[in-house]
Amino acid sequence: EAGERGVEYANPLIWENTLIFGTTESGLVALYPGLGGAIRWVLPIPGGIASELTLHESLVFFGGSDGFFYCVNAETGRVQWRYEIKNPKVSRPASVSGKLYVTTTDDVVHSFEAATGRWNWSYRRKTSGGSTVHGASQPWSDGSIVMAGMSDGYLVQLEAADGKLKSEKRLSTKPKFSDVDAS
Secondary structure, three states, rough: OOOOOOOOOOOEEEEEEEEEEOOOOOOEEEEEHHHOOOOOOOOOOOOOOOOEEEEOOOOOEEEOOOEEEEEEEOOOOOOEEEEEEEOOOEEEEEEEEEEEEEEEOOOOOOEEEOOOOOEEEEOOOOOOOOOOOOOOOOOOEEOEEEEEOOOOOEEEEOOOOOOOOOEEEOOOOOOOOOOOOOO
């Protein structure tokens, strides 16, 4: 009966004088820790937050349980942009050179423009038929390549410009729980 209750996926962030965190109950919440925890703003998200948060400048990026990927202004709590990725379970977003990269649990890596939310590309890998652990590998990028772990045990290297597969390497040969979820 407990189901997913009591499980929180979002990490807390500090931005200026504000503590920002996500919950499965309330969505995205900002508090003034120095003022006895006074609420600065709350952004309700249907089903709450289903990923870790990333902060870049004054923008907070995360996956919502409603299947959207969000960019929220840390000052105001207003949604700058959102993109429907149709999978609420995403990795912690990676921010590099004005680009965002995020991996979903169904083995899709997405690239966006951080400031505008313009979709750049998606790399889709056939999902593993085996068992996987809840989670997705946080992509890594140096601006020219993007690397991410997949549920079939492979680490893929993609071109940052267009998402084309550059190389792949199998990291796990175990038939059960072979997925690569580490950052």
